[in-house]
Amino acid sequence: EDKVVQSPLSLVVHEGDTVTLNCSYEVTNFRSLLWYKQEKKAPTFLFMLTSSGIEKKSGRLSSILDKKELFSILNITATQTGDSAVYLCAVELQGAQKLVFGQGTRLTINP
Amino acid sequence: GAVVSQHPSRVICKSGTSVKIECRSLDFQATTMFWYRQFPKQSLMLMATSNEGSKATYEQGVEKDKFLINHASLTLSTLTVTSAHPEDSSFYICSAGYNEQFFGPGTRLTVL
Numbered sequence: 001e002d003k004v005v006q007s008p009l010s011l012v013v014h015e016g017d018t019v020t021l022n023c024s025y026e027v028t029n030f031r032s033l034l035w036y037k038q039e040k041k042a043p044t045f046l047f048m049l050t051s052s053g054i055e056k057k058s059g060r061l062s063s064i065l066d067k068k069e070l071f072s073i074l075n076i077t078a079t080q081t082g083d084s085a086v087y088l089c090a091v092e093l094q095g096a097q098k099l100v101f102g103q104g105t106r107l108t109i110n111p
Numbered sequence: 112g113a114v115v116s117q118h119p120s121r122v123i124c125k126s127g128t129s130v131k132i133e134c135r136s137l138d139f140q141a142t143t144m145f146w147y148r149q150f151p152k153q154s155l156m157l158m159a160t161s162n163e164g165s166k167a168t169y170e171q172g173v174e175k176d177k178f179l180i181n182h183a184s185l186t187l188s189t190l191t192v193t194s195a196h197p198e199d200s201s202f203y204i205c206s207a208g209y210n211e212q213f214f215g216p217g218t219r220l221t222v223l
């Protein structure tokens with residue numbers, strides 16, 4: 001069974017801290033790994049990773065994939081209260097186009 | 112990026128009624144769309160893959176007679192929750208795209 005596991009499930013930090021969110025996966029036919037941010041409604045896209053070792057960066061957010069260890073991390077530096085959200089990791093399966101989601105990490109940034 | 116819309120954004124209905132949710136790709140054609148369900152404080156669970164012009168593919172444990180999917184055109188897929196019950200109350204989200212999946216804004220269904 002295809003599986004995506006995120007940790008921690010919940011994280012509370014102070015504004016300005018740096019956080020690292022983890023995502024591990026076991027799937028039959030990996031195509032890509034995606035990170036999404038979900039606030040009150042539908043998820044918004046952050047990153048798509050297909051190759052190992054290549055860091056993707058967008059402002060204070062960055063992400064990297066390790067296809068040997070079947071693992072990805074999402075880093076957020078200098079966190080702000082607006083970063084509070086649920087961060088979802090999903091793996092896209094080859095051929096099927098469908099996404100298998102992890103449970104999500106609920107991140108709370110306190111002022 | 113591409114835009115996916117959903118309608119309605121929120122619906123409240125009585126137990127036993129049927130509810131139809133629409134998912135539209137606004138600026139691109141989508142031969143495949145996906146329907147997800149999300150319970151409070153849980154992640155997205157794929158319910159089914161909607162295929163234009165053919166039958167939907169349902170995930171294990173999802174009743175196809177309960178959740179009817181129709182993908183009659185390249186820009187529209189509909190999900191009908193038939194004979195809805197309170198346990199069907201959830202957030203339903205569709206997605207579509209090519210290399211990247213774009214999500215609709217979701218539909219919150221409350222069954223009384």
